[in-house]
Amino acid sequence: MSTVLDVKIPRLQRDGFALKEIEFSVEAGYLTALLGVNGAGKTTLLSAISGLLPLPEGADVLIGGYSLREQEKEAKECMGFVFDDSPFDEGMSPLLTGQVYGPYYRNWDMEKYSSCLERFEVPKKRTIRKLSKGMKMKFQLAFALSHGATFLIMDEPAASLDPVFRDEFMEVLSEILEGEDCGILLSSQLVSELEAKADYTMMLHRGEQMFYDSTENILDKFLLVRGRYELFPYMKSRILGERLSEYTAEGLILNDGDPVRLDLECVRPTIEDLMYYIKQGVVKKGMV
Amino acid sequence: MEKGRTAGSYVLYLLREGFYRMKTELIGWRGLVLLLIFGYMLLDVFAAMKESQGLMAQGVGALWLVVLFPPRMGKLLYLLPFSKKERTRYLGTYSVSYNVFHVLLFFFMGLVSCLISGYSFLLWIRHFILCTFPFMLLYSGVVADSMSAAVKRSYPNGGLFFSTRSYWQQEDDPVTGIKEDCSTSVSGKKVMSEEDKAKAKKQMRFTVSAVLCTIIPAFHACGNYMYMSLCVRWPWLLYTLTGLAYLSAMIGLYLYWNRISEEMNQKGSTGKEESVCNS
Numbered sequence: 001m002s003t004v005l006d007v008k009i010p011r012l013q014r015d016g017f018a019l020k021e022i023e024f025s026v027e028a029g030y031l032t033a034l035l036g037v038n039g040a041g042k043t044t045l046l047s048a049i050s051g052l053l054p055l056p057e058g059a060d061v062l063i064g065g066y067s068l069r070e071q072e073k074e075a076k077e078c079m080g081f082v083f084d085d086s087p088f089d090e091g092m093s094p095l096l097t098g099q100v101y102g103p104y105y106r107n108w109d110m111e112k113y114s115s116c117l118e119r120f121e122v123p124k125k126r127t128i129r130k131l132s133k134g135m136k137m138k139f140q141l142a143f144a145l146s147h148g149a150t151f152l153i154m155d156e157p158a159a160s161l162d163p164v165f166r167d168e169f170m171e172v173l174s175e176i177l178e179g180e181d182c183g184i185l186l187s188s189q190l191v192s193e194l195e196a197k198a199d200y201t202m203m204l205h206r207g208e209q210m211f212y213d214s215t216e217n218i219l220d221k222f223l224l225v226r227g228r229y230e231l232f233p234y235m236k237s238r239i240l241g242e243r244l245s246e247y248t249a250e251g252l253i254l255n256d257g258d259p260v261r262l263d264l265e266c267v268r269p270t271i272e273d274l275m276y277y278i279k280q281g282v283v284k285k286g287m288v
Numbered sequence: 289m290e291k292g293r294t295a296g297s298y299v300l301y302l303l304r305e306g307f308y309r310m311k312t313e314l315i316g317w318r319g320l321v322l323l324l325i326f327g328y329m330l331l332d333v334f335a336a337m338k339e340s341q342g343l344m345a346q347g348v349g350a351l352w353l354v355v356l357f358p359p360r361m362g363k364l365l366y367l368l369p370f371s372k373k374e375r376t377r378y379l380g381t382y383s384v385s386y387n388v389f390h391v392l393l394f395f396f397m398g399l400v401s402c403l404i405s406g407y408s409f410l411l412w413i414r415h416f417i418l419c420t421f422p423f424m425l426l427y428s429g430v431v432a433d434s435m436s437a438a439v440k441r442s443y444p445n446g447g448l449f450f451s452t453r454s455y456w457q458q459e460d461d462p463v464t465g466i467k468e469d470c471s472t473s474v475s476g477k478k479v480m481s482e483e484d485k486a487k488a489k490k491q492m493r494f495t496v497s498a499v500l501c502t503i504i505p506a507f508h509a510c511g512n513y514m515y516m517s518l519c520v521r522w523p524w525l526l527y528t529l530t531g532l533a534y535l536s537a538m539i540g541l542y543l544y545w546n547r548i549s550e551e552m553n554q555k556g557s558t559g560k561e562e563s564v565c566n567s
Contacts, residue, residue, distance in 0.1 A: 052366050076369035087364045104368045 029180035033198035080144025105147035113146035134165035241282030
């Protein structure tokens with residue numbers, strides 16, 4: 001298992017918003033989900049990693065072992081990008097995009113690009129502007145795969161795809177990961193879908209890295225207890241946060257092995273649940 | 289073999305891109321506008337033959353040409369595998385290629401106009417060098433400024449003329465052009481902070497100056513034409529009128545953009561009403 005991305009950003013200040021103490025890595029063959037509510041700093045972080053934002057003093061991003069600060073060219077050779085908003089000229093066709101921009105990459109393989117486009121059923125000669133959102137994503141993916149990228153960065157790639165296309169897209173990602181020479185960092189709001197697919201989860205909140213661990217580990221750290229409202233006072237000392245309705249209540253507790261009352265339903269939380277409690281301020285940095 | 293490294297290979301790649309642009313951009317509405325400009329220039333050359341002065345369309349034509357075909361690169365510039373030095377070199381080659389492309393296209397249109405009308409191409413070039421070229425240099429100044437901004441990443445989308453989209457279609461994020469993280473209100477509308485508002489105002493001021501920079505040559509060309517053809521009789525009046533027209537246009541534009549800026553701030557959007565941040 002090799003590390004394809006290593007991020008260390010002590011602080012990145014930008015227009016009144018700051019990313020703080022970000023430190024995580026992405027391994028080849030694994031999908032890492034970058035999650036957080038709106039305004040958490042996901043896009044800022046992705047911009048910094050992809051080189052769209054200059055890195056501040058003391059920060060560095062290693063892509064495929066190359067420093068983005070010192071060896072920018074080599075680092076970007078290893079990086080493929082898929083953005084919700086395609087950075088390519090929309091007036092060009094996918095084929096022409098490959099012909100014009102592909103050769104800037106040392107390992108560009110036009111044949112592979114062409115076959116990727118065919119495999120993803122992307123019309124080669126139609127202008128990018130006329131492609132559907134899903135096709136645009138697949139086209140970007142084809143471009144990324146054709147220059148031997150070992151690290152793929154994706155910002156909301158599935159945000160506006162219909163469920164069928166989304167499934168197809170995720171299947172393609174799974175195939176890429178099976179090769180075990182490429183790691184993916186993916187930011188998305190489709191938390192429930194990512195939860196099932198992501199091997200690792202990196203959670204951001206207000207610019208801070210709340211936790212970074214394997215998704216399973218993160219979810220195993222907590223438990224959700226549900227039951228009648230009047231039973232909750234007995235659990236008060238263990239409940240970190242709660243969601244109350246008229247008759248029932250739900251509370252988040254740490255899964256520390258202590259038994260829970262039998263008359264309370266006890267389930268593993270979802271990432272969405274955790275995001276809710278993070279926003280409430282009850283799940284804090286360092287809990288995982 | 290390492291590709292994409294030398295200045296020569298950049299020129300080759302840019303040529304390929306240039307051919308693509310010729311093929312795609314000249315076919316369409318831009319091509320139509322170009323034909324109109326050409327027609328205008330042709331008529332202008334005929335008029336110049338009669339009056340032995342004029343060539344007003346040179347300035348306007350040059351202006352439209354550069355507005356029609358701005359260089360485009362945008363955030364791709366930072367995503368492709370360039371080192372900082374290579375990026376600067378690429379931008380330089382890119383700018384020079386575009387300027388050369390403009391001048392050549394412009395000369396070609398002038399040459400064809402002169403051949404059709406029988407006007408001396410040398411006189412046409414003389415007028416170009418004396419009156420139009422200085423204002424193309426003004427444009428080059430904007431490009432150079434834009435280029436340095438693109439390298440420093442200090443302007444929206446890396447500078448006015450280095451946008452994948454035109455500058456009036458700026459995206460949310462002033463630096464990267466990527467949709468920006470933002471807080472949303474209950475209704476889903478983007479909520480602007482005071483800093484965002486200040487940023488939007490700053491962008492507006494930048495846009496106003498950019499628009500003013502591009503209209504200067506047009507007004508100058510008009511003033512120049514009027515001076516050449518009529519100033520013998522009423523130079524002071526024409527100067528005053530041209531000056532007043534230019535001044536009013538500047539004030540009008542400033543007030544217009546100011547109003548738009550205020551409206552945008554009131555709506556709480558940087559340009560897209562009811563935009564929902566889906567980051």
